[in-house]
Amino acid sequence: MFQGASSLSLDAKGRLSIPTRHRDALTKPGPTLTITRHPHGCLMIFPQDAWAVFSARMAQVKMGEQVLKRIFLGSAMDVEMDGTGRVLVSPELRAAANISKDAILMGMGSHFELWDKATYEKQEAEALQNLPPDALDNFAF
Numbered sequence: 815m816f817q818g819a820s821s822l823s824l825d826a827k828g829r830l831s832i833p834t835r836h837r838d839a840l841t842k843p844g845p846t847l848t849i850t851r852h853p854h855g856c857l858m859i860f861p862q863d864a865w866a867v868f869s870a871r872m873a874q875v876k877m878g879e880q881v882l883k884r885i886f887l888g889s890a891m892d893v894e895m896d897g898t899g900r901v902l903v904s905p906e907l908r909a910a911a912n913i914s915k916d917a918i919l920m921g922m923g924s925h926f927e928l929w930d931k932a933t934y935e936k937q938e939a940e941a942l943q944n945l946p947p948d949a950l951d952n953f954a955f
Contacts, residue, residue: 816921821931823915828908829900830917830928837899849907849928850890853882855937857903857911857928864924865890903928 820833832840840847843863852858860868872886889910893901908914916931 815923816926817923818921820919822917822919824903824908824913824917825900828903828905829896830903830919832895832899832901833919834899836921836926837895841895845894846892847895847901848890848892849901849903850887851885851907851910852927853885855911855929855933857907857913858886858922859901859919859926859928860924868925 816836816839822830822833824830840859840861843861846862848860848862848865848869850858850860869887869890872883875883889907891904891907893903895901903913911928911930912933913928913930918929918931918934920927920929920934
């Protein structure tokens with residue numbers, strides 16, 4: 815299970831260095847990772863096993879939801895981590911998520927979200943400001 819957030823920077827070639835604590839778990843199912851777009855403006859990074867489950871669900875979407883299939887499956891790119899733990903994020907995917915250099919890698923359980931840092935901070939601030947007063951009532955702290 816992937817959790818936690820890391821502030822990262824992409825290098826000039828668009829490579830992302832995966833934090834050491836996540837490398838083994840990401841590549842244990844196999845050396846290939848899948849990166850795809852998310853309609854909220856970020857990218858999703860999946861290990862092979864989680865991508866197999868997710869893509870199978872996407873393949874079953876109804877005709878009225880084909881736009882989601884196009885976004886998730888049509889934008890998906892397989893990448894391999896190099897010997898130093900870096901993955902190349904394609905120019906098309908970087909442009910789709912407005913990621914140029916500074917990024918946030920957010921663990922989301924079965925996968926990661928990769929956000930442009932400024933975009934993520936703005937969206938999080940807006941979401942927290944618009945959170946209903948009773949939003950945390952179902953959680954025991």
